[in-house]
Amino acid sequence: MLFCPKELARARLQALLRSPGHLHRTFRTPNNRHTLRCALNHTSTAVQQSQEQHQSRIANNTPEGDSQKHGVLSASSADAGAPRTSNKVTGPRLVSKRSIKNIMTANGLDPSDASTVQQRLNFEIQREKRNLSKSSIAIAAITRGRSLYNASGNSLRTWQRAYEELYKAKHYQRQINSDNIIPSLNPTGEKILAKIQEDCNGAFRKFWETCRRDVKAQHWQPLAFWLLQNDPKLFLNFLIVTMKGKDTPDFTMVTDSLLYIDNFYYEELKDWTTGPRSHGYSWMIEYCLRPATWPIISPPQKGIRLYIRRARPYGVRLAFRTLKARGVQWQAETQLCFVYRFTQLGDVDRALKALKLLPRLNDPTFTMNSQGVLRHCCKLLTLDTVEDGESGRNFRILPQLLEMGVRPDRDMMNVVLSNAYKTGDHQLGADMLQFMTSQDYKFDSYTYVTLLTDAVSRGDQSRVHELIREVDAQEEIRKNPYVANKIFHSHYVFTAKNLDADADPSGVFYAMLDMYNKLHDITPLKELLIIPPHYTPREDGANTPPTPMALYIMIATYFRCGSSVMNVQRIYQRFHELVRKGHPTIAPLAGTDHTYNEFLIALRKSSRAMHTCVRIVEDMLHASSNGPVTHTKPSYRTWAILLSVFLWHRRPAAAEKIREMMAKHQVPYNDVTWNLIINGYANAQQVQETAAAMKAMEAEGFALDSYTMKSLRYLRDPERLWVAVDELDRAAQDAESARFASAEKSGPVEKSPQDDLMEEGLRKLGDKTKSKP
Known part of the structure; x- marks a missing residue:
């Protein structure tokens, strides 16, 4: 069967290992050992050549381009596929005071701060050897100009010393060594704190909106440190209020504060909400660390990674676009954080796109075959699927990883092996196992x-x-x-x-x-x-x-193994009691339907236990989560087993009630449901009902499978079943013939006005379709 889907899938994967990233159609059994070795050698050679070229450029003092050296991708370089390079060795272009002043004036910022902003930007440009575009200079100037602390470096140094001491004291659970390190509240600051404690979103918000810039700068740090130490939950509301308007705390300070909260209070505050719309913790992170506020040069990477980890899916995608579009400087570790988050969200395309950008950062710690990158590739491969493409069936993710130069290690091959078996093709898995053995993977x-x-x-x-x-x-x-x-x-x-x-x-x-x-x-x-x-x-x-x-x-x-019905009922009562009390070992069983289904199966043959079966499903419907355990609701299999209970005991009215409940809870019939129904009828020796269920199963598009045939073994007289099926077929044919005969005898049917309108509409639709080019 050379053209069956499984054979083609196996051939594609084997060809993949011959030529990374593309599967060629083949009509013979390839040598897996040879093909994967070729793929790996090809990848290794490409990586080695790239490294040699890089070393040669360094030896010849040939620049590679600022955006590549410093982990920056502008929108054009990201789209073109490679950073721009320069043929001249020139220093970074500095920013003039006049241009900064014009930008700040145009955006409603205080132009008197232009000199300080210019000095800080030029210092960072020289330190990082960056050349900024006009748009990036404008963004950087606005970001710096909004900071309450752009006029003095002493304020930032004071914050850094105090924050380091506060963090270490919390981490090591010790007292602060010197209270003088932490900025303290003066009498005015204590009055402001009282407003925060009384009504942060009301009185304090109005006060802060009308406050002078120098007053905000004087009191923000002492207030922030006091709230971080004494009331972290209130600090979140304080931070949201102070992040509004054109005067905001420095991004570094905001990042440090939220890292402190996230590291030490996340479990306590992850369900925190605020405002009339009940904004939660993720929204707060998205608002306070929004990408629009990120510095272009030397942004706090830990703050960006915190945003990526905690933001909602749209926020993560926004961050990825912002980094590329604005040319924000970032590190390889931050890039891998994107890969991790997109993998977690099941967004395969963006995870691969983020991974492809990694080599452009030229970080020797995170090459495509470093342990950190390979771990992320392993996680990404767990999402791999087999898809039909122009060249046939192929894995979706694995070929692209090989094209990037990734050389699979043992852990990656384990995931590939698992994916191969999941395709349902045992021989495909056997081929991968043979390759792992030949390559001495332990x-x-x-x-x-x-x-x-x-x-x-x-x-x-x-x-x-x-x-x-x-x-x-x-x-x-x-x-x-x-x-x-x-x-x-x-x-x-x-x-x-x-x-x-x-x-x-x-x-x-x-x-x-x-x-x-x-x-x-x-x-x-x-x-x-x-x-x-x-x-x-x-x-x-x-x-x-x-x-x-x-x-x-x-x-x-x-x-x-033969437990009595009374014993099963007694055990269920005990099980339900322990689950309700949140037993640490037994309660997690309520997280899936498997255990509940076993109780139903053990009870369904006894007519005296039907009420217990109903109670089990009711308990699942009305169960509330207890502690960390989330109680499961009845699955389609649970409903099907309950339905089979009443079919088994020939209670059609009760079975109809179960069908109504399934419809109410939007539980569709599938092959498992039909097989359980057939199993119930067959066990009860209801031949006519078994035949009708089989016909209904086929009518809904489900084929009779091995499970169906296994259920039919319970019939004592299987010949009667096929007689009943034939009778149903003849009855259906007779009904169809009678319908046609009746239609011919009665002559043409008069059309209603609605029929005429429908035909007219279909004719017009057909005319429109024909007129399209």
Whole structure:
């Protein structure tokens, strides 16, 4: 099957490793080992040549352009794909006092500060060896001119010394060494503080708007330090008020203050709101650190990164555009912060665009194959998908990373391996595994979790046993909790979940319990009343709290190994009580529908437990979040199981009520829903209903699959099912024939005025379509 989608996907990936970034159509099995080696050698050669050219330019004293050397991309250079270069060695162009004065006058700023602003800008231009465009000079002059502290460097030095002492005292939880370091409030400052405490958004706002510039500069620092030390929540309102108008605190001071708040009070203030519109913490960061206020030269990089981390999606995109459009100077670490944030937001295109700009910053610490960059590439690759393009099926992200010169390390190859298996093509994953082996990549816990997940999903028990033997030979990996839990899950799938007819349910449960006890503490199982009184824990049992997955597996094993309905009801009451109280180990199970679904499955065969099934779903609908745990709502699978309960017990009226509730909660039918309905009918030996459900499933566009066929095995007389299906087909054909015969007998149907209008509208629409070129 050379042209099936899976074969083409595998061929594309193999060709990708031959030529980075492009997949060629191929009709033979490529040598993965050779192709990826070629790709990596090609990438390595390109990087080496780039480095040699860079060293040659340095040796020959040839400038590369200011925007490249100092981490700046103007709008034109960013769009053109490379920074501009200059053939002459010239010093940076300084700014004249007259031009600064004209800019400040035109923007309503005090022109008497032009001399100070000019001196500061020229000092920074010379220090950073930057040449600014006219627009950048205007932005820099306005930003500096708005600062309350542009007239004196002493104010900034005073702030820096005081802030450093305040931060260290908070970080190390000690007293401030000298109170004289921190600016203190004078009597006038105390009166202003009283206004802030009384009504920050009212009386204080009016006072501050009418205050002289020199008064603001005199009192802002002491007020800020007092509020940071004594009332951080009130400081946020104070900062918002003082950031309004043309006179604002220096951007460095605002950045330092918000870094202090974010580092020490974020958990306390992340839900903070203010104003009639209930603006939150993210809005406050966006407003106080808005990109329009960023200095062009030497902006505080930590402040920009704080903005990127905390801003909402639109704010992050705005920051990215502003940096490129204004030519703001930034560092490689800030660029990687963009990559991280766009990856977090699932914005693959912008994450790749941010990553492509990284080499232009020429930071030797963050090359395309440095550990910091590779970690971000790993995270980005978790979003990779296979898409159909002009050249066939191809991964979306991986080719572009290879084109940028990224050489995959073991962690990146682990993600590629996982993505290959997720395509559903086992051979594609096997090819990647073969390449990793040939290139001597050492397998780690991530690799084995990926391999075990694939083997379990395919039901390949022999492969699972082979992997377990490999893990047992490596102590470090054997003790890894993720690998141990995955092995535990594989035993559950092949024993309890698909219980063999000849197996001893009690033996299966105790075998799973012993394995669990070797990994985790059994106390939560005792609290759930699952541990039998006569059970003796293992002597080498662990005291590690169980993961939600391990705890769920033991609950499901207990139910599937033959627990009575009364016992299941008793355990559910206990489970619900512990979840409501916020039990640290058991409450997280309420974060997903898996455990609730197991209770429903364990109860659905008993007619006496139908009311308990309804109660379980009601508890999920009305549950409120308790502490850090967010309680899940019923999923489509939960609703489908509940529906199958009433179908099983032949309660059509109740089943119809469930359908109405599903429609109310906008839960559509899918293949899982239909399969559960068919399963319920088949278990109840309702042949006609099973046949009707199968026909309805097909009519809605869902194909009968292996799960459907598995459900039909419950029928004692499967021949009756196919007879019923044939009868339904004949009935449908007879109804269709009768409809046509009736239509012919009755003659042409008279058209209503609405039909004439509709035909006229369709005719006009057709004429318009034909008239288009």
